[in-house]
Amino acid sequence: DSGVTQTPKHLITATGQRVTLRCSPRSGDLSVYWYQQSLDQGLQFLIQYYNGEERAKGNILERFSAQQFPDLHSELNLSSLELGDSALYFCASSPPGTGTHEQFFGPGTRLTVL
């Protein structure tokens, strides 16, 4: 158990809908990262927040947005869902500072778009 929690574990929804994935980092970690793992794109970095501020952006679609709240939990919002958005979404957190580069991954949220 990494200490990173993600809810829900599974999510099934329809095309065109909007969903919110939630992540709570390990106690004391200030950074939260989101990754998407799909069959055709593999494991891809989406976005990073550090203490509420966006720090790095990867291949995140405009239909997707994220935020980190004052209590440091983060939410990833996916809207106008398409079949291709079906994937496993991981959240990771890391301690303050960039020195170790270590990221602790949550168990993931499996999103199925029908």
Next chain:
Amino acid sequence: AQKVTQAQTEISVVEKEDVTLDCVYETRDTTYYLFWYKQPPSGELVFLIRRNSFDEQNEISGRYSWNFQKSTSSFNFTITASQVVDSAVYFCALSLSEGGGNKLTFGTGTQLKVEL
């Protein structure tokens, strides 16, 4: 731009065989970290090892060993005396500092199947 290549898509071995998973990376940065993660069928990502770019010492942990060679930009992973429980997808990843943050670039993964 950074890139991680895992050329082996799938490897099948018989239990107790040794197996090496290859990883080649590309980056212009001089400071970086390399990782290996295991993803069993249950789906979670399990951290195996982290190595920074200044430490080329090879590492052994039980049946696992890692060979880091900067000259060939490779960070290979060997499992000795493989077991059925080693069956999983293994990912190599590269971490760079960028804009005050770090991001992991993953390879496409190698599916390892260990059979009896």
